[in-house]
Amino acid sequence: xxxxxxxxxxxxxxxxxxxxxxxxxxxxxxxxxxxxxxxxxxxxxxxxxxxxxxxxxxxxxxxxxxxxxxxxxxxxxxxxxxxxxxxxxxxxxxxxxxxxxxxxxxxxxxxxxxxxxxxxxxxxxxxxxxxxxxxxxxxxxxxxxxxxxxxxxxxxxxxxxxxxxxxxxxxxxxxxxxxxxxxxxxxxxxxxxxxxxxxxxxxxxxxxxxxxxxxxxxxxxxxxxxxxxxxxxxxxxxxxxxxxxxxxxxxxxxxxxxxxxxxxxxxxxxxxxxxxxxxxxxxxxxxxxxxxxxxxxxxxxxxxxxxxxxxxxxxxxxxxxxxxxxxxxxxxxxxxxxxxxxxxxxxxxxxxxxxxxxxxxxxxxxxxxxxxxxxxxxxxxxxxxxxxxxxxxxxxxxxxxxxxxxxxxxxxxxxxxxxxxxxxxxxxxxxxxxxxxxxxxxxxxxxxxxxxxxxxxxxxxxxxxxxxxxxxxxxxxxxxxxxxxxxxxxxxxxxxxxxxxxxxxxxxxxxxxxxxxxxxxxxxxxxxxxxxxxxxxxxxxxxxxxxxxxxxxxxxxxxxxxxxxxxxxxxxxxxxxxxxxxxxxxxxxxxxxxxxxxxxxxxxxxxxxxxxxxxxxxxxxxxxxxxxxxxxxxxxxxxxxxxxxxxxxxxxxxxxxxxxxxxxxxxxxxxxxxxxxxxxxxxxxxxxxxxxxxxxxxxxxxxxxxxxxxxxxxxxxxxxxxxxxxxxxxxxxxxxxxxxxxxxxxxxxxxxxxxxxxxxxxxxxxxxxxxxxxxxxxxxxxxxxxxxxxxxxxxxxxxxx
Numbered sequence: 001x002x003x004x005x006x007x008x009x010x011x012x013x014x015x016x017x018x019x020x021x022x023x024x025x026x027x028x029x030x031x032x033x034x035x036x037x038x039x040x041x042x043x044x045x046x047x048x049x050x051x052x053x054x055x056x057x058x059x060x061x062x063x064x065x066x067x068x069x070x071x072x073x074x075x076x077x078x079x080x081x082x083x084x085x086x087x088x089x090x091x092x093x094x095x096x097x098x099x100x101x102x103x104x105x106x107x108x109x110x111x112x113x114x115x116x117x118x119x120x121x122x123x124x125x126x127x128x129x130x131x132x133x134x135x136x137x138x139x140x141x142x143x144x145x146x147x148x149x150x151x152x153x154x155x156x157x158x159x160x161x162x163x164x165x166x167x168x169x170x171x172x173x174x175x176x177x178x179x180x181x182x183x184x185x186x187x188x189x190x191x192x193x194x195x196x197x198x199x200x201x202x203x204x205x206x207x208x209x210x211x212x213x214x215x216x217x218x219x220x221x222x223x224x225x226x227x228x229x230x231x232x233x234x235x236x237x238x239x240x241x242x243x244x245x246x247x248x249x250x251x252x253x254x255x256x257x258x259x260x261x262x263x264x265x266x267x268x269x270x271x272x273x274x275x276x277x278x279x280x281x282x283x284x285x286x287x288x289x290x291x292x293x294x295x296x297x298x299x300x301x302x303x304x305x306x307x308x309x310x311x312x313x314x315x316x317x318x319x320x321x322x323x324x325x326x327x328x329x330x331x332x333x334x335x336x337x338x339x340x341x342x343x344x345x346x347x348x349x350x351x352x353x354x355x356x357x358x359x360x361x362x363x364x365x366x367x368x369x370x371x372x373x374x375x376x377x378x379x380x381x382x383x384x385x386x387x388x389x390x391x392x393x394x395x396x397x398x399x400x401x402x403x404x405x406x407x408x409x410x411x412x413x414x415x416x417x418x419x420x421x422x423x424x425x426x427x428x429x430x431x432x433x434x435x436x437x438x439x440x441x442x443x444x445x446x447x448x449x450x451x452x453x454x455x456x457x458x459x460x461x462x463x464x465x466x467x468x469x470x471x472x473x474x475x476x477x478x479x480x481x482x483x484x485x486x487x488x489x490x491x492x493x494x495x496x497x498x499x500x501x502x503x504x505x506x507x508x509x510x511x512x513x514x515x516x517x518x519x520x521x522x523x524x525x526x527x528x529x530x531x532x533x534x535x536x537x538x539x540x541x542x543x544x545x546x547x548x549x550x551x552x553x554x555x556x557x558x559x560x561x562x563x564x565x566x567x568x569x570x571x572x573x574x575x576x577x578x579x580x581x582x583x584x585x586x587x588x589x590x591x592x593x594x595x596x597x598x599x600x601x602x603x604x605x606x607x608x609x610x611x612x613x614x615x616x617x618x619x620x621x622x623x624x625x626x627x628x629x630x631x632x633x634x635x636x637x638x639x640x641x642x643x644x645x646x647x648x649x650x651x652x653x654x655x656x657x658x659x660x661x662x663x664x665x666x667x668x669x670x671x672x673x674x675x676x677x678x679x680x681x682x683x684x685x686x687x688x689x690x691x692x693x694x695x696x697x698x699x700x701x702x703x704x705x706x707x708x709x710x711x712x713x714x715x716x717x718x719x720x721x722x723x724x725x726x727x728x729x730x731x732x733x734x735x736x737x738x739x740x741x742x743x744x745x746x747x748x749x750x751x752x753x754x755x756x757x758x759x760x761x762x763x764x765x766x767x768x769x770x771x772x773x774x775x776x777x778x779x780x781x782x783x784x785x786x787x788x789x790x791x792x793x794x795x796x797x798x799x800x801x
Contacts, residue, residue: 033063053129093138118154343386356382529565561585587638674700730759
């Protein structure tokens with residue numbers, strides 16, 4: 001069996017919201033509603049009386065009499081029909097009503113035959129439930145008067161519901177008020193600033209602990225007092241006027257007041273903000289205020305003002321030109337010295353009219369970048385003096401920070417005009433010194449070269465043992481003079497600062513090969529074992545200056561080693577390569593290991609025997625070490641030998657080290673003669689040209705001598721014989737160079753003719769030019785022995801006749 005589905009009220013959503021607002025659904029039974037149900041049962045003589053509420057899906061009974069079932073599905077609910085209208089719904093006999101005849105509650109237990117219900121109508125007219133009467137038998141006698149009584153019972157139930165809802169709302173509001181008051185109290189006590197409230201009569205109604213502490217009292221002791229009770233009359237009057245104005249105008253005011261307090265705080269400066277306190281209708285009923293103790297800030301501001309005044313006095317009395325800019329760089333202040341020096345007013349200085357037009361743009365660009373980055377900046381610029389003269393100044397501007405933020409910029413300008421002129425003069429003197437040293441080097445080496453060559457060429461023409469001894473002494477003296485000249489010129493150039501390193505990456509083998517070949521004859525002549533351990537890596541340095549350091553170390557090692565060996569080895573150490581020179585010589589005592597790097601200092605040579613060197617080799621090594629940033633280390637044991645090492649930046653190690661070592665060839669392997677080979681000599685110094693020709697002639701060469709490249713080419717075209725080797729000076733007349741002569745001779749014959757540059761110029765240009773074209777390079781003055789060895793390397797086995 002089913003019942004006829006009841007329609008839903010048109011205001012169902014609002015009705016459900018109103019029902020739920022009462023908060024009574026699913027609450028326990030309450031005596032007031034139970035009493036109404038029992039009273040209704042007695043009044044109407046009905047066995048069942050219910051106070052029902054209807055929600056979305058069910059009918060729920062807040063109170064019931066005579067029936068245990070408290071919940072019924074809404075589709076079976078009689079009350080769901082009652083809430084469709086404000087009138088009482090009466091069903092005298094449910095079996096006679098088509099709406100309920102088939103209802104499960106009628107056809108089955110509890111077999112209801114009578115229903116009368118009055119809607120529970122909320123004050124806004126929404127029907128949320130019913131006050132209902134039910135019976136197991138029909139009641140055709142239920143009258144209109146009974147209906148009116150039933151409506152009264154419904155109104156009583158609704159009134160009780162409204163009363164309880166209002167009570168719950170009041171409890172909630174009271175709880176909320178207590179929570180808010182507790183929160184307000186917590187906030188008041190957590191704030192370190194004084195907070196207060198006053199009524200219209202200026203009596204304190206509320207203060208927090210911070211306010212009470214200022215007066216040395218408890219909070220409740222301050223409440224009810226006025227400013228007249230707490231401050232002297234003058235201060236009290238000012239505070240009373242402040243509160244009066246805020247109440248009268250309704251506008252907030254903030255003032256700073258220095259007020260006396262009875263505690264150890266003494267006088268304090270407070271920043272007090274006062275605003276109107278209004279009632280629910282917006283009327284001003286008093287004021288509320290917050291005070292901030294700014295005593296420390298005011299004292300700091302006063303101290304800052306005093307400090308700024310002292311600083312301005314200091315700046316105005318300093319001899320420096322000074323100015324102060326704001327944080328954005330705009331000018332703020334120029335000191336008296338700057339204004340007097342330029343003779344300009346601040347507006348003119350702010351327009352940069354005192355800066356030279358050629359310097360102004362670059363300075364302003366630097367200034368803009370530095371202000372944006374917040375970094376100091378410095379520039380040398382020309383400033384106009386009051387007499388119109390432009391003078392160079394060094395300007396430096398630095399930021400002033402407070403708590404990490406830039407608050408100003410301080411600038412200074414120092415007149416460096418005379419210093420700059422002196423510096424330019426010194427730089428010109430250095431350039432002149434460099435030119436002098438270069439010229440002196442070349443001009444001293446040329447005649448020295450001639451003397452060495454002619455002395456070497458004299459050998460076959462000097463007869464007798466006495467003449468040979470004299471010639472040997474002459475050659476020894478010339479060798480010593482050559483070494484002295486080379487060393488002195490090197491030291492002078494290094495001390496003058498005219499040596500500029502030419503840093504590049506190159507294989508270290510480019511230094512080890514020539515080093516091995518150059519010193520093999522010297523080592524063998526002393527009966528020493530000479531070894532150079534190969535290393536196939538690339539270093540970053542100046543190949544000429546690094547080569548000079550290694551040659552000086554090897555030269556010292558051979559000179560001071562009488563027996564045993566001299567070895568050059570390379571050891572990688574991370575990003576550095578240690579090039580080591582080992583010897584088994586005298587060794588160096590600990591107390592001498594610094595002094596050996598001094599000029600002319602030698603161990604065990606008090607007589608200044610020049611056969612033991614000049615004492616400048618290690619001095620040059622130290623200077624080159626500093627210039628190249630190649631540290632030099634020394635390990636030595638007296639009577640056992642020494643190890644000098646040079647630390648060079650290592651770019652890469654190309655292949656693993658080979659165990660093979662480069663040993664010296666025996667001297668008897670270079671004993672052949674020139675055997676009529678053609679040697680071309682290009683030299684613009686006639687005496688040196690004659691000396692080279694004479695020396696080569698003595699060695700069995702056929703010599704073609706020329707003073708220029710053009711002359712050499714012309715004579716070679718006439719003779720039509722390809723030369724076996726070309727020796728050329730580097731710096732020739734008319735701006736020509738010796739590499740050009742060798743290359744043009746190669747082009748003439750279409751052959752890779754060996755070439756050797758013999759030059760008095762010791763700069764980097766000849767070295768790089770020779771290396772680029774695969775030519776040998778020797779620096780004048782060259783001894784016959786060294787020249788002989790160089791020719792042997794280029795042509796094979798040759799030697800003196």
